[in-house]
Amino acid sequence: MVKGYLGIDAGSVSTNLVFLDEAGRIREALYLRTQGRPIATIQTGLRQLAESLPPRVAVRGVGATGSGRHLAGVITGADVVKNEITSHAVATSTLIPGVQTILEIGGQDSKLIILRNSLVVDFAMNTVCAAGTGSFLDQQAARLGIPIEKFGEIALRSRSPVRIAGRCAVFAESDMIHKQQMGYDLPDILAGLCEALVRNYLNNVGKGKEILPPVVFQGGVAANAGMKHAFEKALGLEVQIPPYYNVMGAVGAALLAREKTVRGLPSSFKGFQVAQVDFASGGFTCDGCPNTCEVVEIREEGRVIARWGDRCGKWSGALAERKTG
């Protein structure tokens, strides 16, 4: 019988699931597009995972992370619900012992994590602006009519990257269009865009941080060889990309679940059959005060199992009391 740990990273762009065996080996890894349907995507992932794993599998613990971590947590009955910064740090410092710097660029945000002696000592995160994240690169690739998979390859062909200005996606995009109009080469423009994004990343999230090797680059954007090259050029350091670069958050969540349940505590995992259960997310606008919070309700087979989004705790609190009382 296979025993192991399930990690789920429910992000806005992708939903990733991994299954680690007890030795910490990655047995399965899934990368799915969320496409605005987080619950259905998590369920699809669970179904696919159950199919590819041996029939008799014991899930000893479940960890959830990502911006949809609470959702993933209540749906699956996760043992650990952790933020994505900690999850990424745990995964990378476990898989690449001695790592001192983690560059992570995902679909909607970017992070920088500084570790010393396997401990996170500093981090930064950019959530205000989506410039330089996966979504922005996707968009630009689409606008230029090239498949995103080819982006990095084409960028690497550049001999003298064009200088593209702008921190903000809007500025960068308009400047890029401008450069295009002036007749620059596609590889030079793409490489220039990579350099601009790296420069802005380092000036924004990397501000004042001591970036020491080994440097690991992960998240969906790490697939882009142009970005890796731009980072190496800007930092003057070798940049590694781990084999499971795009599911590291999920790996971290699984490792955290292992840490939590290793003392023999039983997992609160609801089982792979939750893929078949009818979950619905709904919401309402509370009119109790002018904050008009949009309260989200998660229903399992019609029964409300979780609520959040209320600033004052009136709705989420009511549910918590019912549970404890």
Next chain:
Amino acid sequence: MKVTFPHMGHIWLCVKTMLEYLGVDLVIPPPSSKRTLALGVRYGPEFACLPLKLNLGNFIEASALGADTILMAGGCGPCRFGYYAQVEHAILQDLGYRYELVVLEPPERHVGQLLSRIKVITGNNSWRQVYRGVKLGYQKIRAVDELEMAIHRLRPRETIPGSADRAFLEALREIERASDLAELAVAQRQVKEILKSVPTEERDVLRIGIVGEIFTLLEPFANLDIERRLGRMGVEVDRSIYLSEWVNDHMLFGLIKGLRSRRDACRAALPYLRHFVGGHGQETVGSTILYARAGYDGVIQLLPFTCMPEIVAQSILPVVSADLDIPVLTLTFDEQTGEAGVVTRLEAFVDLLERRRRGRGRVRQEGTESKRGLRVTKA
């Protein structure tokens, strides 16, 4: 005349007490909310800091409730706050709101200037009455400050989630109800009982000092309720400035002596920031140093986007953090600030502090850092 004033934490309790004691009609603006912010953002200057926008929203909302006179503190710079009242008033006038403006400015030449401004509000009350009203209001916020400090201790130790917060609201009502100093003394005894009734257990909790710009520190709406969030994550917080200290500085012009002094923080800051920079910039640097010395696990700096004194402090904090080995997280707030981003950062920061603490214990025990030895093979 119906007097209103901007929100900043529990300052409403102080102003309400003073004005009611003197029989002045007042309108407390509805608590700052998303609607307040939306109004402020719509009508305020784009690059003004968050507090100005919230003030403006408060005044627009209070006007709908019949307020016609604004009571505000002033200032002589160099922080922008000293010119808030005038800019806000100009905007309100252009929008067609007819507000009288009464600003308590630090007297430039003689105290008579200040007294005459106060007289506009207090009318026929004798100065003796005014003194009593001010004293009562002030004592109440001292009581609220003490209550908050107690809650900061209780939250991470409560055994029933939310019980500390419920006790806080109940205790606050007790303080609010008191209509003179004798009643306030009774209320404070009551508050002690309420606090005792919160079931707690002794835990080894993390301690975080919160420093930064005063408005963002004191107004839970502006800082997304950071104290409560941290409390519920099991963190005991302390704040570098409490309301009574601000009221003493800005509304009573330092008349009350013997409070926890800004001077200690400013003196501590000197090796890094040799001069005051307006607002609480020097205090932010100094308080960070004091928290580090007091053995706190970490410090969080709060500031509104583009806040000048805090940007000076922010430039200096990384060096303080490295020198004194204390992690510092800076959070900037404006209308663009998303809750999810703040929560993720807070959680990650608390994780960092927790693992740091555990890591230290481990280092001390084993003399070396243990690394989880895991192999990766492709499935």
Next chain:
Amino acid sequence: MSRKVGIPGALLYYYYFPLWQAFFQALGAEVAVSGPSTKSVLNRGVELAVEDACLPVKLALGHVAELAGKVDYLFLPRLVSVASREYICPKFLGFPDMVRQTVPDLPPIIDVNVNLYRRQNKLYTAFRAAGKIFSAGEARIFLAYRRGLAALGKYWKLMGEGFSPEEAINLLNRSSPRCPQPSNAARTIPEDGPAAASDKAPRPEREKPVVAVIGHPYNIYDPYISMNLLKKLRQAGVRTATAEQLPETVVRREAAYLPKRLFWTLNQRMTGAAFYFLRSGRVQGLLQVTSFGCGPDSMTGELIARRAAGHGDMPFLNLVLDEHSGEAGVLTRLEAFLDMVRQKQEGGRPG
């Protein structure tokens, strides 16, 4: 060998450089100014500064970094206050400390406090402290200080005549033989009397519209940061007028129309000048230049914009500069603004 004092060509360089230069030279020191602002100077500053710092501070850090390692001293006076009961701004107060904690390889910093907040404080106190480093002689320091003040007086007189800071500094240093024509339009906007000095200007010059450019000197006179704004305006056929051409008395008189005295000296000058230009009817447009993240600008900018809106037909443009501003966007807005100015001039001119 004389010791070299580095002065960054940023911030209050534009107000006080001749004083500083003459002072240090009279003490036998050599004065080195950082080169003009460039992309790389700005980029260096952006790297060093915290993300949310204002553009001028980022740029100034770049200038400081440029000098570090090349001079024996850096002169970064802490400009707390240059007028009674007024300040500059918090970032000027903290600038020497921000530099110390962020710029690597610094020479000793001369960060004497200039604090005239209290009336009894003396400017000389700061110079005396700075002079002690170079000369033990009290008399020599005092003479150097007097020489500095004299240079500053000449500098302001030249600016009053319409010379830009760069032109005025060149004239003082005689590095360029002659600069007979001031580039600004000061002579055409005399303090009193409608037709006074403007007759001196040649006729075609007189028919050009005048645009008041209101902004911090370190923004509007820095060709890189302002994207050559003043030159662009002149090339587009308009004359420019700036606050530096107005006497202190006028600026303060006009600023007194504010509901409360402004405690920022620089913004008081800008606001007073804007009010004067709006009221006097001697300009055909008001161009306000503010920098992103500047606290005082966010307040006075609002007051000036509101006052300009009160003069309904006065063309008004608020240009916000940050390190991401693209020149194309600035040009487009400038052109549209100038069209408004010309329209007003044609429509508004009697007969």
